[in-house]
Amino acid sequence: MTRRHVLSLIGLGAATAAVPSLTGCSSDQGTAPTVTGAPTGTARRGGTVRLAFAGAGAAESLDPTVGTSPCDLARYSVVFDTLFLFADGEAEPALATAAEVDTRAKRCTLTLRQGVTWHDGTPFTAADVVHTLKYRSSPDRVSPSELSAYFDLAAAEAGDDHTVVVPTLRPAGDPATLFAGAGIYVIKAGTSSFAANSVTGTGPYRLTAFKAGVETRLERFDGYWDGSGHADKIVLLSVDDAQARVNAVRDGQADYASDISFTTAKAGAPGTGLQIRDAGKNLRTTYGFVLNVTRPLPSDPRVRQAIKLGIDRKALVEAVFLGYGEPANDLFGAGAQYYLDDVPVPERDTARAKRLLKEAGATGKPFVVRTAEYETGLNSSAELFVEQLRGLGLDASLVKVSTTEGYEPSGMKACDAISFPLGPVSLALTYTRSAAFETLAFPDKELTDAVATAVSTTSETARADAWTRAQRVMADRGNWIAWGRGDVLSLAKATLTGIENRESPKYPWLGKVGFTA
Template sequence: MPHRPAFPSPSVTRRNVLALIGLGTVAAAAPSLTGCTSGEATVPTVTGSPTGEARRGGTARLAFAGAGAAESLDPTVGTSPCDLARYSVVFDTLFFFADGEAKPALATAAEVDSKAEHCTLTLRQGVKWHDGMPFTAADVVHTLKYRASPDRIAPSELSAYFDLASAEASDDHTVVVPTVQPVGDPATLFAGAGLYVIKKGTSSFSANSTVGTGPYRLTAFKAGVETRLERHDAYWDSNGYAEKVVLLSVDDAQARVNAVKDGQADYASDISFTTAKAGPPGAGLQIRDAGKDLRTTYGFVLNVSRDLPSDPRVRRAIKLGIDREALVKAVFLGYGEPANDLFGAGAKHYLDDVAVPERDVAKAKRLLKQAGATGKPFVVRTAEYETGLNSSAELFVEQLRSLGLNASLAKVSTTEGYDPAGMKTCDAISFPLGPVSLALTYTRSAAFETLAFPDEELKQAVATAISTTSDRERADAWTKAQRVMAARGNWVAWGRGDVLSLAKEKLTGIENRESPKYPWLGKVGFTA
């Protein structure tokens, strides 16, 4: 059968880029570049949730960054943390990420045949929809065909690997999906695709009709305001603790903090480093971090379709010449560390032994001079999708000027930040990425001209990592891909910052899966 190229080619839209970085359309307040440094004491944080036994009952209220009227109950549409937090407890996926790798959910196995022409999904038995109907293979087939439809706002990137429209149920708990290119680890691809399973026959979503198989069922929804949920007592993975969950859609990070401070919420997701530095704003409250393996990597992607970034001497000069420590101190305020120019920290097969480049300003200047880049214009594009992206870009521009580049800043709104046409006009683009799988990091970014690094060795390594059924070969291929990016790639990943939240001390059951910015709330509750 014909196979597609090694890299997927989704429709190149701003929404695709947002899906890659796992962000919606909102941002938090940025710290000042003249603020505290990591040399000053930081307020201690608590990693994760309390470990005490949770009690049954109560209502947990959690505030997330939302998308206003654009929020949707259709799990193929929304991208904001509030949308994604809602989807993850109303619906289930076939697989999900935890501890850097795919774990079974509605599917217990995904296997390809010896010719890599079909993937067989084995589904979990005994699962019930919120309306009491049994979950079957027909629901998965409907979901795959729904996601493959050209009518979708953003068709699933799984279509680059699987012929979703041709999926068939061989029995009530088995689905066979033809492949369109060799796939060695289908579970990881399904886990990274945001594939929430919807019931057979579903074509629209409303507060009165939406059902899932997740731990909580929908009872009320108002876009940009709140979602009300009640526990699904027939959930396949044991019942949750809180009887009810309310998700509050709050764009502004400080407003989320105020909601907890004033008793309107029990949890505020994704608070700023400045807020954390000030300490808990009241008794019985905690500043929490998601842990080092779930930090967000901050950096810049160099657009090698433009003259200066296409020169390896220029890329090397920037990697050697920037002051990572200064960036970390100014932006993270002590809640982070320098990075080694690789995205994907925390994912399975991430290469931990790549050192942070040692700064060498003199060599960086020599390389720029040799490339004829000294004094040439160099445009850095940024939007505040993450706390500190804009301030880091300001400092980055200053550092590039000190190296000899005529650097300037193009600061745009979050509605413009990852517009494909706008990105094409810039030499570097500020870019954050959490601990998503390496398959997602390398294949989806390769689909965008402004983000891609067109290197044959890299392409072959990624193709092998995606296609092989051998975990040893896959590990070796990802090692090769990462060494290419560290040595000559177009990523300038300068730091990794904590993902921070504010919570009441007794709130527990916050489980980080895809991203700590929208944790899984299936076991949320309160300790006694």
């Protein structure tokens, strides 16, 4: 498991707009109104839509196994298709219509959608999926797929033109969710390079031009299997700075700016005919810290409980989200299927927290917090978190690093807590991928058994019960300090519609984007 796995888990989405000091900052002045989602009117046919996303500069790639920035992922999702996708927190068919494991749990059979064509007019077949799985699992990849823990991807074979058989390495009771969470974009058989003049996909738009870190140009593919799009052309602008994305919309250079800051939203729409939009409560990003239980203090359950009880979540929410969020209950995955809604937000009890730290011999001991600005406000929240820990009696200090260093294993290993944001990705992805990193994992037998059951069982009732048990462990004694959930905000022209949030609102699906007027 690599740093890229962490970045793809959190959806990257680094926003680099300046964040004001937390001193004296609150939401008392109220928030500017937002519109949830996009207009419901049907988009008219034609036109060019320009959308600005956070990018990765020269590191952007047309290879869908490489990029992790929102601009990369927005591009991949309209040029290529996945086998399964997430919608409303659940796996739904895309290029595959079914994934079934045999009774002995020895193999998984993928049933593929018929009538799909590539942008060059050739038919989509099982050979393309077999090639994709072998390509994705190759050790030559920057980041081989975590599906290799469950399936022998390199041994995948075509049953016929519309079925693929993949041997299993361990029980997988809900393979569709595992495939959806892995985000494997299907590439054409024989593809080994991704030049701008040769890239072909099965998605609703085809690539016509690409310049890393600058822009991507796309044209509608009228042969798309799920109905052709509305806009004639889409232009994706790669703009790292959040304020620059806002300025692009304000100045008419773009129609949409993804992932704007809370400070910008609070100031209101910067022009007539523009809207500040939120993606809805079920798509909020959970902000928190993961305690590194390989270190002495976080390994003590009394220290973990003291931090859960002692932090001021309300102060963090008010200072960071500026009214666009709410306190959280130490669980990641809000909005995902099986998420446990009935776990309350812990009531603050600083007196008990201090007693627990004293009992653990932790009072006055060093406690290092590591942070990088993967989300607007993460660094500021870490500053306030450190102040609160000091107030409880810990000798807390802060290590700020760049987003290129944030999840480097050696740096994480030297810290007691690591800032961590996560959207509503599937619980299977949240729990299995985080467990693969020693510094993020929580080695607890009850948790491990519950997650193993949730992933392997074919019983819906048993799966729901297992995820309930896993989440109660994490809320009760786990190493997550998830303190708040913040809105994912964007700026758009009021007539822009068709923005569809699937995996993450930071890189929405644009296959039906267009203008109502």
